[in-house]
Amino acid sequence: MSGNETGPAMLETKGKPRPPARFITTQFNAVLGWARKYSLFQYPFITACCGMEYMSTACAHFDLDRFGAGWTRFSPRQADMLLVVGTVTQKLAPVLRTVYEQMTDPKWVVAFGTCTVSGGIYDNYAVVQGIDLIIPVDIYIPGCPPRPETVLDGLLKLQEKIQHQEQDWRWKKRRP
C-alpha cells in the first residue's frame, strides 16, 4: 500500500483515452473518503500497557470522539479500524489473524505502540516482532506507551490517508 494515491494518476491506463466520467468518480472518491475518515468505528484489540494510554486517549482529557472515532465497536464485524494495542505474543497471533479476517472491507489497521510495530523491548521466544508479520498495517504509532498526543497525530495521519486513497466500493477493492 503506497500512500497518497490520488485518483487520476493511479487510474491512468496506458495509452488508452481517459473515460469522460473521470471527474465524477474522483469527486465521489473524495466524498467517500471524507465520510469514512470522520466516522471510524474502532475495534480496540487491547492486550497490554498501551491499553492504559488508549483509555486515556479515549476519555475526557484527550478526546478521541472529537475526531469522529469515538464509537468503540466490540465486534470485528461492525468495526472498520482495528487498533492493535499492546504486545502480541505468539500465542495470540492466530487470534489476531482471525479477528482481522472477520472484519469486513473497508478496513484499516493501526499498530499502536512499539510492541506492535516491531516487538518493542521484547526480543525473545514469545513475542511476535511486529504485527505486520501477521496482518497488513496502515499506520504505525511508536512510543512505549505513546502519549495521547502521538495517538491523535497518528489518527490524523490515518484520516489523511483515508481521504486520499483509492476508495474501495463495489467492484473496486483496495486489497484483493
Add this chain to the structure above:
Amino acid sequence: MEETKTLDLLKEKFPGEVKDVFTSFGDGVVIIDKGALLSIVKYLKDKPHEYNMLLDLSCVDYLGEDPRFEMVYHLFSLPRNKRLRIKARLAEDDLRIPSLAGLWKNANWLEREVFDMFGVHFEGHPDLRRIFMYDCFEGYPLRKDYPLRKRQPCIKFRE
C-alpha cells in the same frame, strides 16, 4: 530470631531428610530431600508453626551442576508473620517431585507454570499441562539451554 527456632526444630525432627539449614540475607532457608517434601510441609502447616500460606513456588536451573534443577518453595505463616524458604534439588534424569496441590489450592497453577517452563513433573497433580505457552510449543523455555530468541510461530508469517 524466632525463625532459627523453627529451623532447629525442623532439623531435630527430620534429621535424615533436612540437609542444610541457614539464613541468607535475613531469610530462613531449609534444604531438604525431595522425597520428604510432603511430610515436612505438612508438619510445618500444622501448629505450632502454622505456615498456612504457600506464597510461591518456582524452579532454578543450575546448568552444569548435578543435580541440575532446584525447586524453591516460599511458605508464609499469617498468624506468626514469618517466612520460610524450602529448597529441594532434582536431578535431570529424575524430574519428579510430589505435588502440593492437595494441600494448597494455588499449587495447582503454580506447578503447571513450573512444568511449562522447566518440564518438572509433579506426581499427584490433577491436571498437569501447559499454562503460558501454546500447545504446539516444543521444549521448556526457561531452561538455560533453550536459546532466548528461538521462536516457534503458530501461524505462517506474511513476510
Add this chain to the structure above:
Amino acid sequence: MPTRIEKEARPETMLLNMGPSHPAMHGTIRIMLELDGERILNSEVEIGYLHRGFEKTCENRTYFNLLIYTDRLNYVSPLINNLGYAMAIEKMLGVEVPERAQYIRVIMSELSRISDHLTCLAAMAMESGAFTVFLYKMKAREFLWDVIEQTTGARMTTSYVRVGGVRADLHPEFETALKKAVVETRKVLKDVHGLLDKNKIFINRTRDIAVISPEDAISFGWTGPCLRSTGVYYDVRKAQPYLSYNRLDFEVPLGERGDNYDRYMVRMKEMEQSLRIIEQAAGRIRKTPAGILAQAVDPAVAIKSSRRQKIKGGIKLSPNLEGAERVKYRDILSADKGYVVPPKEDVYTTIEGLINHFKFFMKGAGIRPPKGEVYFSVEGGNGELGYYIVSDGTDRPYRLHLRAPCFHIVAALEQLIKGRYVADVIPTFGSMNMIGGELDR
C-alpha cells in the same frame, strides 16, 4: 488440541468462549464456560496470552537494564514494581536509602496505588454498565499522572526508582500539582461513592456474588485488597514495614463477606487511606528548592575549563536531567559509589566521575550483588508483589522470579463463578483486578 473443558463437557450443555480479545478490558485472558441456559456448570480459564518472556529476559540483561521491564509488569502501578525490584537488590547489597528518597518513594508508590485502584474500579463499573464512573475516574487518574510526569518525566512507564534511591528530586512545583490532584481525586471519590454505594443495580450485581471464605482465600494464596475483603488482616506495609511506612499513620480497611461488593469497598477506602499517606509524607519533606544555581555554566565551557581547575558551581544540564543535579544527589541517592550513577557534573568535569560512570554501565561491571539469593516483597496494587532473585556475583541475575499477586487471585476464578450466571462473570472478574503483564509475566 481440545481443552480440558471441551473434553469434559456434556453433550446437552453449551460451550461459550469469552475469548482472548474481549471488551472487558483487562487484557487478554480466555474464559470458557459450560452453560446450562445461563447457569455456569463448569469453566476453564486459559492464560498466557501476554507471556512476554520476562523471566528469561532477566537472565540476559544487567540489573540496571531490567528496570524498564519491571515497569511493564503491573502496568497500572509501575512505580511499585520498580520499587520492589530496587529494594530486593538493595537487600542483597545492604544499602541504606536517604530519608528524603524514602518519603519520595512512598509518595510515588501511593500515587501509583491510587491509580491502580482507580483503573480497576473504573473498568469494573464500566463493564457493569456505569460508564460515568469510568470517565470520572479516568479524569482523576489524569491529574495523578500529571503529578507523576512532572517529576519522573513519563506518565506511565517511569523507571524512576533506582537502586539506592530515586532518579531525580521532586519538581519545584510538586506541592501545587499534588494539592490539585488530591483535591480532584477526593471530589471524584465522593461522586463515585454517591453513584455506586447505595445503587440498587450495582448492589444486586455485586452483593453476595462470588463469595470466598477466608480459609479458601488463604489456601489460594490471596493477598492484598482481595484477601482483606474477606476479613483477614494482612498488609505487607504493616506486617513487614519497609521504607518509612512504620512512621506514617494509616489504617487498613477490611471487608466482611468476601464478595464483589466488599472488594469494591475495600479498594475505595484504601484510596482514601493512600491520600492520607501522601499528605503526611508530603508534609514531612522540605520544599524542593527551585531553579538551577545562579553560577550555572554552559557544559562545553565547563568541560574545557575543568582541565585546569575544579568546577565549583553548577552546570546547565539538559532538561532531561532536571532534578538530578549534584546538589540534590545527597538527598535522593545513597552515597556509595558502587551501584549509583555519579552526577553528570562530575562525569563531565572530573576523571573519577567519568571512570565511575564508565564502570557502572560497562558490561561485566555495574551493580554486582554478592552471590546468594533473596526474596523481597512489597504491597502492590493487588497484593504481595515479591521478587526472588538468585545472584551468582555477576552483573546479571542468574534467575529472577516474580511472585505475581494476581496469578493466585485469578487461579480462584473457576471456583468463584461456578454455579453463577454468565452476567456475574464480569463484575467478579473486574473486582479481581487482573493485570495481564503481571499474570503472564
